[in-house]
Amino acid sequence: MVVENMGLDHIAIKVRDIEKSVAFYRNVLNMEVSDRIGDSVAFLRTPSVAAQAQHHEMNITQMSDAELDVLEERGELELDLHDFEEELPEDGPPMLPTTGPIYHIAFEVPDFKALKAAEEGLREIDHPIYRGPGRHGPGDNFFLYFPDPDGYPIELTANMEDAPEEGGKPARRWPKNEHTWNVWTGSEELKEE
Numbered sequence: 001m002v003v004e005n006m007g008l009d010h011i012a013i014k015v016r017d018i019e020k021s022v023a024f025y026r027n028v029l030n031m032e033v034s035d036r037i038g039d040s041v042a043f044l045r046t047p048s049v050a051a052q053a054q055h056h057e058m059n060i061t062q063m064s065d066a067e068l069d070v071l072e073e074r075g076e077l078e079l080d081l082h083d084f085e086e087e088l089p090e091d092g093p094p095m096l097p098t099t100g101p102i103y104h105i106a107f108e109v110p111d112f113k114a115l116k117a118a119e120e121g122l123r124e125i126d127h128p129i130y131r132g133p134g135r136h137g138p139g140d141n142f143f144l145y146f147p148d149p150d151g152y153p154i155e156l157t158a159n160m161e162d163a164p165e166e167g168g169k170p171a172r173r174w175p176k177n178e179h180t181w182n183v184w185t186g187s188e189e190l191k192e193e
């Protein structure tokens with residue numbers, strides 16, 4: 001062992017517009033600002049679990065003027081997230097659209113009902129939804145994917161299976177197909193727990 005790893009602690013992402021991102025993570029994902037640095041950095045936490053929570057689970061940093069200039073030159077400063085949604089293949093590989101190398105950032109919700117409620121809430125505010133609700137094979141968790149203001153896909157997840165050190169399932173290699181990614185693929189009705 002090189003690192004006495006205690007788990008994933010927080011993620012830091014660069015964003016186009018810090019105020020837009022803070023508003024999204026507060027209003028949609030119910031996060032709160034713990035601290036800021038100047039006008040370009042914010043540290044966010046999830047207050048609903050504040051009793052166990054730490055200062056931040058996320059750090060968002062607005063890109064520098066030079067980085068924003070490059071995006072403007074490329075015509076990528078403003079994103080229409082519905083465009084990404086429309087480009088998704090109906091079937092085929094479950095790749096999510098993303099503007100960068102981060103594939104998605106997942107937040108836990110209590111259960112499938114909460115995930116469905118989130119889906120309805122997103123539809124009410126006309127926020128794009130990329131995939132789901134569905135249920136992954138590996139992890140057995142429910143999922144719903146939608147973008148943040150910069151196009152980083154956000155995953156909501158619930159009921160991921162436990163993996164105890166003793167007595168847990170052995171690791172397996174799943175086949176690379178749609179059913180592995182979503183065990184409900186092809187089924188008429190969504191199943192609920």
Ligand SMILES: [Fe+2]
Binds near residue numbers: 104106155
């Ligand atoms: Fe995930």
